[in-house]
Amino acid sequence: MQMVTQTDDGELVDMILEAVQDAPNPQFVREGWSDLCGEWQFAYDDADEGLRDGWFERDHVLPGRITVPYPPESRRSGVADTGFHRVLWYRREVDVVAPPTNGRVLLRFGAVDYRATVWVNGRFVGAHEGGQTPFAIDITHALASSNARQVITVRVEDDPHDVEQPRGKQDWQESPHVIWYHRTSGIWQPVWLERVPGVWLTSVRWAFDPARWSLRLDAELSDAAPAGATLAAEIELADQPVTHATFAIRGRQVHGAIDLAPGRTIMDPASILWSPSQPNLLGIRLTLSAPGHQPDVVLTYYGLRHIEVTPRRIRINGTPVFLRLVLQQGYWPESQLAAPSAEALRKEAEVIRALGFDGARIHQKVEDPRFLYWADRLGLLLWGEMANAFVYSERAIQRHAGEWREAVKRDRNHPSIIAWVPFNESWGVNEVGLSKAQQHAVRAAYHMTHQLDGTRPVVGNDGWEHVESDLFTIHDYTWAPETLQQRYGSGADLAALVESFFPGSRRLVTDGFRYCDKPVLVTEFGGVSYAPASGEKWFGYGTVRTPGEYLEMYRQLTAVLNHSDLICGYCYTQLTDTEQETNGLLTADRAPKADIAELRRITRGEVS
Numbered sequence: 001m002q003m004v005t006q007t008d009d010g011e012l013v014d015m016i017l018e019a020v021q022d023a024p025n026p027q028f029v030r031e032g033w034s035d036l037c038g039e040w041q042f043a044y045d046d047a048d049e050g051l052r053d054g055w056f057e058r059d060h061v062l063p064g065r066i067t068v069p070y071p072p073e074s075r076r077s078g079v080a081d082t083g084f085h086r087v088l089w090y091r092r093e094v095d096v097v098a099p100p101t102n103g104r105v106l107l108r109f110g111a112v113d114y115r116a117t118v119w120v121n122g123r124f125v126g127a128h129e130g131g132q133t134p135f136a137i138d139i140t141h142a143l144a145s146s147n148a149r150q151v152i153t154v155r156v157e158d159d160p161h162d163v164e165q166p167r168g169k170q171d172w173q174e175s176p177h178v179i180w181y182h183r184t185s186g187i188w189q190p191v192w193l194e195r196v197p198g199v200w201l202t203s204v205r206w207a208f209d210p211a212r213w214s215l216r217l218d219a220e221l222s223d224a225a226p227a228g229a230t231l232a233a234e235i236e237l238a239d240q241p242v243t244h245a246t247f248a249i250r251g252r253q254v255h256g257a258i259d260l261a262p263g264r265t266i267m268d269p270a271s272i273l274w275s276p277s278q279p280n281l282l283g284i285r286l287t288l289s290a291p292g293h294q295p296d297v298v299l300t301y302y303g304l305r306h307i308e309v310t311p312r313r314i315r316i317n318g319t320p321v322f323l324r325l326v327l328q329q330g331y332w333p334e335s336q337l338a339a340p341s342a343e344a345l346r347k348e349a350e351v352i353r354a355l356g357f358d359g360a361r362i363h364q365k366v367e368d369p370r371f372l373y374w375a376d377r378l379g380l381l382l383w384g385e386m387a388n389a390f391v392y393s394e395r396a397i398q399r400h401a402g403e404w405r406e407a408v409k410r411d412r413n414h415p416s417i418i419a420w421v422p423f424n425e426s427w428g429v430n431e432v433g434l435s436k437a438q439q440h441a442v443r444a445a446y447h448m449t450h451q452l453d454g455t456r457p458v459v460g461n462d463g464w465e466h467v468e469s470d471l472f473t474i475h476d477y478t479w480a481p482e483t484l485q486q487r488y489g490s491g492a493d494l495a496a497l498v499e500s501f502f503p504g505s506r507r508l509v510t511d512g513f514r515y516c517d518k519p520v521l522v523t524e525f526g527g528v529s530y531a532p533a534s535g536e537k538w539f540g541y542g543t544v545r546t547p548g549e550y551l552e553m554y555r556q557l558t559a560v561l562n563h564s565d566l567i568c569g570y571c572y573t574q575l576t577d578t579e580q581e582t583n584g585l586l587t588a589d590r591a592p593k594a595d596i597a598e599l600r601r602i603t604r605g606e607v608s
Helices: 012-020 261-265 342-354 369-378 394-411 436-452 481-488 494-500 547-562 596-603
Strands: 038-044 064-068 087-094 104-109 115-120 123-129 135-138 150-157 191-196 201-209 214-221 230-237 240-248 253-259 282-289 296-302 307-309 314-316 319-321 323-328 359-362 381-385 417-421 472-475 520-526 528-530 542-544 569-573
Touching: 012 282, 012 296, 064 087, 104 115, 123 135, 123 394, 201 282, 201 296, 214 230, 230 253, 240 253, 323 342, 323 381, 323 520, 342 369, 342 596, 369 381, 369 394, 381 394, 394 436, 481 547, 520 547, 528 547, 542 547, 547 569, 547 596
Parallel strands: 323 359, 323 569, 359 381, 381 417, 472 520, 520 569, 528 542
Antiparallel strands: 038 064, 038 087, 087 150, 104 135, 104 191, 115 123, 115 150, 201 214, 214 253, 230 240, 230 282, 282 296, 307 314, 314 319
16 A cells, blocks of 8 residues: 655545555555455364364364355355354464564454454464454464464354344344345454554544534554654645644543634635535544654544434434435345455445435444445445344343444444444344333443444434434335325324334334434335245245336335425335345346436435
8 A cells, every 4th residue: 555645735635535445444544454355274163173173273274265255155255155154264374574673463354253263373362252343453472583474363153043142134044034144154354464563543533523613533542652652633625734733642542622613714614514415524644653663654534524313304514304215235145244345335335326315224234344435435324233133131232232332433433324223123122112121221222322422313223112212213114105195294193103003013112212302214114026936035025027017116105205294214125135135126236126317216206
């Protein structure tokens, strides 16, 4: 990766955005990271004998091969085995020269499903639990000092029958059924190495204060800063330098506010704010420095925008928005939850925009950061959602809370994410309508999310059985347009709807939830499927038999919600076919089922 330097004509932001777009996590990039994707040695350990027999030892060779970061269940991995395998092993030899004095080498994983244990040259270096979130391990102490190749070994445990594990829509049966699909085990997001100095930046949090026109910075270091350490932030927008700030550091944390008023005085405020129509991004270079120490330089970006929730509307930068979202599973037939390529993620974001949607509700998955990057660049509005477990227990909630915390911390700087959803349709809190303990679990997730972020609305349990939420969301797969009109059209009675409508045989609200002062959104509807061929496995909420019928049903259902004065947005099910779910606007291979321009006109309410 090329070194980014400030230029006289103010091109820092463009260079940063170009430099980070191919990185595994575009919001936190260091120069010279090393990609470890590609061929690894691989083996299943169905008898669970690898630990006993020392498969982690440096000289132990695994017999199989796999292409990382694709799960072994997928075709892209080269394994394509969808059977039950609880334990998986990976091994790769890499050329890594031990760093100079005080230098460190970090091994990073985008996501490993579900529990990973890592050795380097036969030495244990770290472990992580949670299949949707990233982790980093300092492997410096385990590197061989000679010129010998370094050996990385990873043991992954992913019990396909563990329903207390946050699984999302991964099936517990061997073959996909109803709305669940093939499992994604093992390494399924990129793996890479980074070189850092002895003390380095581990995380950065930004928060825009529109009242003071300032940017709050909260950064954390790996250890106590050396004497005289400073953190410098260079911030630029397009061809205009915005500001430069330097903070003295004591201890392991940096807190401060960066005054953006000088930037506001030289440009129209609308030209610096991030919005769907103008997704302006600030390019930021952070430099951690100390006398006598190597600096740590991180490239990142941020979008200035403010979200408000009023009793009837969601506002971005003070402007009310009507959200037209599509449900996105983030699943590909050849690679499953892993994207087949970085380019595929860009095209996914582009086709959402081309279909006329303002954004997507990411469903039962913590999405790849590279997709979030393109959403930031293109101005898509996203809802971030946690993959849920299938049952309620203390263990399941503990796992959910730990992983959700990591997900929010990873993604809270993305301007494209405008809402959080820790639970969906009471998954993992199946008796939340009656159980006080489960209601407290939802409230705890709601409040924890606000504690971690606080700049976006949180929907504690999306779709029904609301316990604590900033928005009132409803899942309604009614196929009768006249019924939708009665529920959400002009003159609709929200109180009557709450008393009479039981989606999935569930109440819309639990006792004590106030819905009258919340914006209302229908966050799942539609599900139009072509009638399948004889003997074909499929799932949809209703079928049509011709392309004309398909467009007409999409038009009728969408028109009601596009012209509703009760709701302030909707989410159509869904973007693509997924395994036996044939209710996508696109096929599983991303081919549109109808003319994209016509679909766009219907989505935007231009065809009534």
